[in-house]
Amino acid sequence: MDNKLMLMIPGPTPVPEQVLLALAQHPIGHRSGEFSAVMAEVTQNLKWLHQTQNDVLVLTVSGTGAMEAGIINFLSPGDRVLVGSNGKFGDRWAKMSAAFGLEVEAITAEWGQPLDPEAFRQKLEADTDKTIKAVIVTHSETSTGVLNDLETINRYVKDHGQALIIVDAVTSVGAVNLPIDEWGIDVVASGSQKGYMIPPGLGFVCVSDKAWQAYETAKLPRFYLDLGSYRKAAQKNSNPFTPPVNLMLGLQTALRMMKAEGLDNIFARHQRLMQATRAAIEALSLPLFAPDNAASPAVTAVAPVSIEAEKIRSVMKKRFDIALAGGQDHFKGKIFRIGHLGFVCDRDILAAIGALEATLRELGYESMTPGAGVSAAARVLTQS
Amino acid sequence: MDNKLMLMIPGPTPVPEQVLLALAQHPIGHRSGEFSAVMAEVTQNLKWLHQTQNDVLVLTVSGTGAMEAGIINFLSPGDRVLVGSNGKFGDRWAKMSAAFGLEVEAITAEWGQPLDPEAFRQKLEADTDKTIKAVIVTHSETSTGVLNDLETINRYVKDHGQALIIVDAVTSVGAVNLPIDEWGIDVVASGSQKGYMIPPGLGFVCVSDKAWQAYETAKLPRFYLDLGSYRKAAQKNSNPFTPPVNLMLGLQTALRMMKAEGLDNIFARHQRLMQATRAAIEALSLPLFAPDNAASPAVTAVAPVSIEAEKIRSVMKKRFDIALAGGQDHFKGKIFRIGHLGFVCDRDILAAIGALEATLRELGYESMTPGAGVSAAARVLTQS
Numbered sequence: 001m002d003n004k005l006m007l008m009i010p011g012p013t014p015v016p017e018q019v020l021l022a023l024a025q026h027p028i029g030h031r032s033g034e035f036s037a038v039m040a041e042v043t044q045n046l047k048w049l050h051q052t053q054n055d056v057l058v059l060t061v062s063g064t065g066a067m068e069a070g071i072i073n074f075l076s077p078g079d080r081v082l083v084g085s086n087g088k089f090g091d092r093w094a095k096m097s098a099a100f101g102l103e104v105e106a107i108t109a110e111w112g113q114p115l116d117p118e119a120f121r122q123k124l125e126a127d128t129d130k131t132i133k134a135v136i137v138t139h140s141e142t143s144t145g146v147l148n149d150l151e152t153i154n155r156y157v158k159d160h161g162q163a164l165i166i167v168d169a170v171t172s173v174g175a176v177n178l179p180i181d182e183w184g185i186d187v188v189a190s191g192s193q194k195g196y197m198i199p200p201g202l203g204f205v206c207v208s209d210k211a212w213q214a215y216e217t218a219k220l221p222r223f224y225l226d227l228g229s230y231r232k233a234a235q236k237n238s239n240p241f242t243p244p245v246n247l248m249l250g251l252q253t254a255l256r257m258m259k260a261e262g263l264d265n266i267f268a269r270h271q272r273l274m275q276a277t278r279a280a281i282e283a284l285s286l287p288l289f290a291p292d293n294a295a296s297p298a299v300t301a302v303a304p305v306s307i308e309a310e311k312i313r314s315v316m317k318k319r320f321d322i323a324l325a326g327g328q329d330h331f332k333g334k335i336f337r338i339g340h341l342g343f344v345c346d347r348d349i350l351a352a353i354g355a356l357e358a359t360l361r362e363l364g365y366e367s368m369t370p371g372a373g374v375s376a377a378a379r380v381l382t383q384s
Numbered sequence: 385m386d387n388k389l390m391l392m393i394p395g396p397t398p399v400p401e402q403v404l405l406a407l408a409q410h411p412i413g414h415r416s417g418e419f420s421a422v423m424a425e426v427t428q429n430l431k432w433l434h435q436t437q438n439d440v441l442v443l444t445v446s447g448t449g450a451m452e453a454g455i456i457n458f459l460s461p462g463d464r465v466l467v468g469s470n471g472k473f474g475d476r477w478a479k480m481s482a483a484f485g486l487e488v489e490a491i492t493a494e495w496g497q498p499l500d501p502e503a504f505r506q507k508l509e510a511d512t513d514k515t516i517k518a519v520i521v522t523h524s525e526t527s528t529g530v531l532n533d534l535e536t537i538n539r540y541v542k543d544h545g546q547a548l549i550i551v552d553a554v555t556s557v558g559a560v561n562l563p564i565d566e567w568g569i570d571v572v573a574s575g576s577q578k579g580y581m582i583p584p585g586l587g588f589v590c591v592s593d594k595a596w597q598a599y600e601t602a603k604l605p606r607f608y609l610d611l612g613s614y615r616k617a618a619q620k621n622s623n624p625f626t627p628p629v630n631l632m633l634g635l636q637t638a639l640r641m642m643k644a645e646g647l648d649n650i651f652a653r654h655q656r657l658m659q660a661t662r663a664a665i666e667a668l669s670l671p672l673f674a675p676d677n678a679a680s681p682a683v684t685a686v687a688p689v690s691i692e693a694e695k696i697r698s699v700m701k702k703r704f705d706i707a708l709a710g711g712q713d714h715f716k717g718k719i720f721r722i723g724h725l726g727f728v729c730d731r732d733i734l735a736a737i738g739a740l741e742a743t744l745r746e747l748g749y750e751s752m753t754p755g756a757g758v759s760a761a762a763r764v765l766t767q768s
Contacts, residue, residue, distance in 0.1 A: 005412060012411040012629055023630060024408035027396040027583045028389060029707050060585055061608065062444045062625035068608040096607040193626060199411045201444055201585045201628030221604070223480040224445065224452040241446035242577060244585030244628070245396055246407060323413050 001321055008352050009325040010142045010171055010299040012193040012200055013342030015250075019198055022253040027245040031238070035245065038252050039237040045255035049173065050188065050206045051263070052180040057230040058251075059203045060244050063170040063191030066203030068096060069225040070166050070189040071136065074211050076219035077101035079133040082123055082163075084108075084115040084153070088143035088328045089168055093136050100220055111331060112144050112301070114294035117152040124160040133214075134164040139172040143328045145301035145337060146290045147176065154183050164211055170194055171298035173204070174258065175270045175341050186211040194298070195266075197257065197343040198250040207231070270297035273340035273349050276380040280353040283376035284360065285367040289335050298341040299325075307365050309336040315362055320355035346381045353377045385705055392736050393709040394526045394555055394683040396577040396584055397726030399634075403582055406637040411629040415622070419629065422636050423621040429639035433557065434572065434590050435647070436564040441614040442635075443587045444628050447554040447575030450587030452480060453609040454550050454573040455520065458595050460603035461485035463517040466507055466547075468492075468499040468537070472527035472712045473552055477520050484604055495715060496528050496685070498678035501536040508544040517598075518548040523556040527712045529685035529721060530674045531560065538567050548595055554578055555682035557588070558642065559654045559725050570595040578682070579650075581641065581727040582634040591615075654681035657724040657733050660764040664737040667760035668744065669751040673719050682725040683709075691749050693720040699746055704739035730765045737761045 007014050028034050046056040059066060071093070075081065081102050083094040086109035097104045107119045115137070124132065135157050139150050150167065157165045166187040172178055173188070174195025180188055186208040193200035205227060207215075215228060229240035258266060274297040281288055281302050289301035304312065309326065310333050316322045325337040338352060353373045360368060391398050412418050430440040443450060455477070459465065465486050467478040470493035481488045491503045499521070508516065519541050523534050534551060541549045550571040556562055557572070558579020564572055570592040577584035589611060591599075599612060613624035642650060658681040665672055665686050673685035688696065693711065697720050700706045709721040722736060737757045744752060 005410070007411070007413065009413050011626060012413065015410060020408040020410065024404040026389070026404065027391070027399060027577070029391060029393050029396065029709075030584070031709075032707065060444065060446045060449065062627070064625040065444065065608040099607045099610075100605045191626070193411070193629075199628060199630040200414070200626045201631060221484045223483045224449040225608075226483075241448040242395060242575070242584045243446070244583060244631070245577075246583040247585060247628070247631075323416065325413075325415075 004321045006322045006348070006351070008339050008348070009323050010194070010337060010339035010341055011191070013197065013339060014344060015199060016197055016254070016257060016343050019250045019253045023199070023246050023250045025246065025249055030242055030245055036237040038248055039239070042248060042252050042255060043234060043237070045259060046204065049255065049258060050180050051178070051182070052206055054180065054206050054208050055231055055234065056204055056206045057227055057234060058243065059205065059225070059230065060201065060241065061203035062200060063189065063203055064092065065225065066189035066191060066205050067093060067168050069203070069227055070187040070205050071097060072100055072220040072222050072225060073227045074164055074166070074187065074214040074218050075102060075133055078103060080105065080131045081134045081136055082107055082120065082132055084137040084148060086113060086115050086144070086146060086148070087111050087138065087141035089141055089170070090138045093138065093168060097136065112146065112289045113291070114146050115148045115153065117149050117156060120153045121156040124156050124163065127160065130160070130162040132160065132163045134166050136166045138168040139178065140176065140296040140298050142171045142299060144290060145296045145299045146294050147296040148294070150178070151183060154185060158184060164214055171296065171341055174266060175298045177267050180206060184208070192247065192251065195342050196251065197254045198247060201244050201247045202251060270340070272346070272381060273297070273344055274300060276346070276349045276377040277338055277340055277353070279380045280373040280377040283372040284357065299337050299339050301335045301337045303335045306367065307360070307363055309333055311363055312336055312359055315359040316355055319362065320358065322352055322355050349377055349381065350374060388705045390706045390732070390735070392723050392732070393707050394578070394721060394723035394725055395575070397581065397723060398728060399583060400581055400638070400641060400727050403634045403637045407583070407630050407634045409630065409633055414626055414629055420621040422632055426632060426636050426639060427618060427621070429643060430588065433639065433642060434564050435562070435566070436590055438564065438590050438592050439615055439618065440588055440590045441611055441618060442627065443589065443609070443614065444585065444625065445587035446584060447573065447587055448476065449609065450573035450575060450589050451477060451552050453587070453611055454571040454589050455481060456484055456604040456606050456609060457611045458548055458550070458571065458598040458602050459486060459517055460601070462487060464489065464515045465518045465520055466491055466504065466516055468521040468532060470497060470499050470528070470530060470532070471495055471522065471525035473525055473554070474522045477522065477552060481520065496530065496673045497675070498530050499532045499537065501533050501540060504537045505540040508540050508547065511544065514546040516544065516547045518550050520550045522552040523562065524560065524680040524682050526555045526683060528673060529680045529683045530678050531680040532678070534562070535567060538569060542568060548598055555680065555725055558650060559682045561651050564590060568592070576631065576635065579726050580635065581638045582631060585628050585631045586635060654725070656730070656765060657681070657728055658684060660730070660733045660761040661722055661724055661737070663764045664757040664761040667756040668741065683721050683723050685719045685721045687719045690751065691744070691747055693717055695747055696720055696743055699743040700739055703746065704742065706736055706739050733761055733765065734758060
């Protein structure tokens with residue numbers, strides 16, 4: 001049906017009506033007092049969302065641009081970095097680091113499996129000369145639906161004492177608990193079209209004091225992504241370069257909504273949506289791609305065997321107006337992904353699972369008891 | 385009056401209602417067929433707007449990010465570049481080039497005056513070893529309202545034969561004729577919140593074949609701003625990184641409006657608005673900051689003598705709900721700037737000049753004949 005699409009992809013995620021209306025406001029001047037007030041409020045609320053007293057800087061970039069800023073501001077050519085790589089995004093940070101002349105050591109895991117914190121521990125403990133300058137980890141790996149054990153990896157980085165920890169939290173900020181100050185995470189990058197409930201176009205970088213110290217001596221060239229300029233401007237509730245005013249107005253509205261819901265409720269909701277989705281997938285005898293102990297509350301990947309993933313996506317879209325994501329790179333056509341991140345409620349999961357059951361029926365899938373998926377999801381949703 | 389602000393600053397510029405409504409659409413997936421269709425249309429229309437067959441690539445950045453991409457993709461550390469610098473933005477490109485380790489030779493002019501093409505000719509003719517790799521010029525200098533003589537400077541670059549010409553056209557694309565293919569301009573960078581009539585958040589880089597050849601050997605590190613990735617994706621009507629879907633929908637609408645108006649009409653309108661504004665300022669005995677032969681059709685800067693620029697801006701805003709821009713850097717408080725760029729019609733100029741007259745009256749300015757400003761503007765507008 002025209003204009004009735006429901007996004008169940010891990011970004012862009014659904015956007016609340018009041019945020020859409022905020023976007024449609026006529027822009028104001030970015031050097032005006034009115035806009036400074038927006039910046040002041042947004043900055044305060046971003047700190048709340050990040051559970052931090054660190055700087056949280058807003059850039060006009062995609063998530064990849066935020067990660068690039070999070071890497072190039074704190075490192076110099078030839079610096080040794082450990083990069084966790086168990087999906088498309090981990091792979092991307094390894095490639096990016098290499099493009100900037102860093103000495104990359106990848107710690108890999110199969111796609112669909114979490115990174116092994118022990119592999120980090122060994123490398124970090126062996127580094128008695130303290131040559132490792134940073135550990136770069138993707139928290140929630142969007143391409144596979146895997147949540148890496150950041151807390152444990154970070155503990156080993158802290159034991160090392162010197163290396164910075166730089167985190168891609170693109171699908172974890174606003175979806176899963178990431179207590180930045182409590183854990184002492186140095187750099188956290190994220191993007192607007194995920195847990196933030198607004199369209200793509202804004203990137204966020206959260207920077208610790210330790211990272212700012214590294215900034216002072218870091219030698220990679222930078223100008224547009226120079227976080228020092230953003231920090232200096234942010235202290236005056238301003239921006240070094242013209243910000244996307246309308247997206248900032250949308251962000252202001254979305255952050256107010258998030259505060260009204262409360263962090264604990266937001267995390268509990270994502271946990272519940274994930275569990276309901278996973279219970280339904282299992283009840284439909286479809287293989288979950290990520291294990292239970294490393295499942296991302298942002299996105300659930302499914303690896304169907306007797307039935308083609310792309311056919312499922314196609315029927316879901318054509319017949320039921322639900323957009324699911326496909327697999328990426330070498331998992332294209334082999335998995336599909338259900339996003340349950342951001343502005344998603346319990347009803348959305350029931351709708352998606354109901355449509356998935358109907359789709360499987362249309363495609364002649366026989367390994368399921370009709371109704372089993374919705375029933376399993378409903379059980380989780382009503383228990384919690 | 386609340387919610388009645390009229391933007392007469394050189395960016396963000398006014399946004400048409402249908403563009404605002406396009407922005408407020410629920411986002412669609414950026415990997416969907418629907419979005420590819422948007423990309424295909426937008427790419428075609430961007431080529432039309434740029435009067436070119438070259439690639440016009442869309443990035444999620446401010447104008448500064450677009451210029452950075454336009455520089456770092458085609459040059460290597462130590463490369464010698466001539467940078468024209470007669471305002472805040474020219475200065476910025478000199479600083480940026482230095483930040484990336486280029487050997488910068490600045491060709492300067494006083495703020496408010498145009499660059500002297502002869503200075504470029506001399507440097508370029510003297511360069512018989514062809515060590516100059518690029519000439520970087522701001523076409524319309526937003527900070528001063530000066531339009532540099534790009535056509536002549538470019539002719540000398542063409543005589544040189546080797547150097548690329550890289551142009552900041554942030555406030556000239558969609559405002560003043562810039563026939564990229566006819567002149568053979570290699571790299572042209574611009575931003576969405578100007579002639580494009582949409583809010584900030586998108587940057588554009590137009591790249592010639594000669595520039596792509598330079599790209600092959602250019603050694604400055606890049607990843608998020610690597611234009612090769614954007615070109616490769618654009619060939620499939622896609623993007624290397626998540627694009628700001630809503631801004632792209634706004635862009636689609638704005639480009640359709642621009643096509644309906646026609647390039648010649650758009651340029652004639654900006655010319656008319658500039659002439660009307662300048663005639664009015666002169667009729668009010670206020671000093672124009674830029675000379676007639678180098679006046680930008682995007683923005684008119686005024687340097688009042690007997691009356692404070694910031695007081696004028698303050699009354700214009702408080703009493704008449706018109707936002708004007710102030711001076712930047714060392715011209716803060718010394719000039720004010722009237723933006724007449726993008727979605728601005730003849731009526732807007734009459735309103736702004738009428739309000740300016742009333743403001744001058746309120747501030748006790750005596751060197752004017754009441755009505756002279758509006759009358760002079762009206763004369764220009766009705767003649768053309």
